[in-house]
Amino acid sequence: MPVVLYHHPFSRAANVVWMLEEAGVPYELRRVDILKGEQKSPEMVTLNPMGKLPVIQDGDQVVTESAAIALYLADKYAYGRLAPRVDDPARGTYLRWSLFAPSVIEPASMAKMAGWTYKEGQAGWGSYDAMIASIESAIGNRDFVLGKEFSMADVVFGGTVRYMLAFKLIEHRPSFAAYAERLGARPALQRAEARNKASREELGLEG
Numbered sequence: 674m675p676v677v678l679y680h681h682p683f684s685r686a687a688n689v690v691w692m693l694e695e696a697g698v699p700y701e702l703r704r705v706d707i708l709k710g711e712q713k714s715p716e717m718v719t720l721n722p723m724g725k726l727p728v729i730q731d732g733d734q735v736v737t738e739s740a741a742i743a744l745y746l747a748d749k750y751a752y753g754r755l756a757p758r759v760d761d762p763a764r765g766t767y768l769r770w771s772l773f774a775p776s777v778i779e780p781a782s783m784a785k786m787a788g789w790t791y792k793e794g795q796a797g798w799g800s801y802d803a804m805i806a807s808i809e810s811a812i813g814n815r816d817f818v819l820g821k822e823f824s825m826a827d828v829v830f831g832g833t834v835r836y837m838l839a840f841k842l843i844e845h846r847p848s849f850a851a852y853a854e855r856l857g858a859r860p861a862l863q864r865a866e867a868r869n870k871a872s873r874e875e876l877g878l879e880g
């Protein structure tokens with residue numbers, strides 16, 4: 674049975690297509706038009722009380738939250754290939770940067786963009802500058818967050834960095850751009866981009 678991805682190309686579900694392509698798992702896209710509010714339908718809210726995408730359904734399992742979906746797919750379908758095994762010393766670094774994306778990069782860049790005032794010591798995401806310095810520490814001197822080896826952490830962390838760069842939500846740095854370019858060369862990402870483009874075309878959102 675294929676994994677079902679509840680999808681809209683203008684949502685984080687677009688990045689989940691990349692996860693599925695990297696994992697090499699059969700999947701089908703089920704369109705949820707977030708521009709029409711379909712993510713708030715009773716069926717969708719039953720799956721995800723947040724009324725948000727992405728959601729995947731894998732048999733009886735429903736998984737929401739992009740980072741959780743990435744870790745789930747990698748452990749289940751690409752363990753030891755895209756996910757370091759639990760006794761691999763790289764496992765900690767893998768988990769660290771996978772969770773850094775939603776828990777620090779997203780809120781810190783949102784806070785900066787929206788001009789929130791808050792006490793950095795009281796906010797889990799801290800300061801924008803520390804967040805940028807942390808990204809630099811993760812990929813400034815290496816190809817991927819684990820070094821030479823690409824992993825699912827790069828889909829979550831790198832997908833977030835790519836998005837933030839594209840929408841100018843984080844500053845441009847040569848090391849960030851070079852990392853985004855390395856990710857862009859991945860055939861799985863290119864297949865995902867083609868699939869997302871086709872979906873935008875079907876919805877009349879392309880161009």
Ligand SMILES: N[C@@H](CCC(=O)N[C@@H](CS)C(=O)NCC(=O)O)C(=O)O
Nearest residue numbers: 684685707725726727738739740775
């Ligand atoms: N923390 C969630 C964020 C999910 C989220 O905010 N999804 C957006 C699209 S990217 C959404 O569904 N927005 C529509 C809405 O909130 O009604 C994740 O990482 O997956």
